[in-house]
Amino acid sequence: MADAPYKLILLRHGESEWNAKNLFTGWVDVNLTEKGEKEAVRGGELLKDAGLLPDVLHTSLQKRAIRTANLALDAADRGWIPVHRSWRLNERHYGALQGKNKAETLAEFGEEQFMTWRRSYDTPPPELADGSEFSQSDDPRYAHIPSELRPRTECLKDVGHRMLPYWYDSIVPDLAEGHTVLVAAHGNSLRALVKHLDGISDEDITGLNIPTGIPLAYELDADYNPVTKGGTYLDPEAAKAAIQAVANQGKK
Numbered sequence: 001m002a003d004a005p006y007k008l009i010l011l012r013h014g015e016s017e018w019n020a021k022n023l024f025t026g027w028v029d030v031n032l033t034e035k036g037e038k039e040a041v042r043g044g045e046l047l048k049d050a051g052l053l054p055d056v057l058h059t060s061l062q063k064r065a066i067r068t069a070n071l072a073l074d075a076a077d078r079g080w081i082p083v084h085r086s087w088r089l090n091e092r093h094y095g096a097l098q099g100k101n102k103a104e105t106l107a108e109f110g111e112e113q114f115m116t117w118r119r120s121y122d123t124p125p126p127e128l129a130d131g132s133e134f135s136q137s138d139d140p141r142y143a144h145i146p147s148e149l150r151p152r153t154e155c156l157k158d159v160g161h162r163m164l165p166y167w168y169d170s171i172v173p174d175l176a177e178g179h180t181v182l183v184a185a186h187g188n189s190l191r192a193l194v195k196h197l198d199g200i201s202d203e204d205i206t207g208l209n210i211p212t213g214i215p216l217a218y219e220l221d222a223d224y225n226p227v228t229k230g231g232t233y234l235d236p237e238a239a240k241a242a243i244q245a246v247a248n249q250g251k252k
């Protein structure tokens with residue numbers, strides 16, 4: 001289609017071990033649960049059924065996104081496509097909340113503070129000390145990032161700042177070449193990308209949640225703006241229920 005030349009698919013990883021335990025995760029590199037693996041396979045089947053076959057994959061450096069992409073692409077028989085990975089697609093660094101239980105945090109600090117940390121645009125949680133058991137300060141996959149750029153906590157605004165250079169420098173050039181691009185990433189790195197694509201305000205982004213394992217397809221016009229705001233979930237009914245479940249996290 002001439003007026004919608006570019007195809008982009010966003011995929012949040014399937015349920016992780018720490019999603020299942022209701023823990024703030026961020027940069028901690030947890031694996032998928034069995035349910036998460038099934039969600040990833042189903043995500044790939046949805047791509048195949050829709051005839052939306054990725055030509056190139058971009059992922060974070062975290063195994064829940066990497067494994068989700070691999071399982072989904074295998075299910076769509078596209079495990080062979082080229083892949084690029086970047087820390088810039090990682091989940092938001094959750095600072096000192098990493099490893100903490102969401103329900104306990106809500107009970108300890110109250111709903112306003114909890115939601116400010118979880119969903120406000122520009123208030124990060126307290127920093128996580130280097131050397132903490134939940135810190136990635138010694139993780140070799142991040143050794144190339146200069147210390148002053150390596151996050152110790154992030155709000156969504158910070159995620160946008162570190163993610164968007166990757167969008168412009170690495171993902172847009174693949175779209176420009178006519179590739180159908182799959183981005184396998186995380187709840188908050190994808191919220192930052194959707195905010196940018198759909199032009200969502202700092203206030204309204206607090207209400208946006210991304211479900212696990214359900215592909216969100218965008219057709220983009222010549223200026224890389226969505227033809228349909230918000231894109232299209234390939235399983236809209238399942239997405240609706242799963243979005244509500246993410247929004248309610250902690251409140252159980």
Ligand SMILES: O=C(O)[C@@H](CO)OP(=O)(O)O
Nearest residue numbers: 023024025026091118187
């Ligand atoms: O814990 C996290 O890293 C994220 C995603 O699972 O949680 P939340 O949806 O609360 O931002």
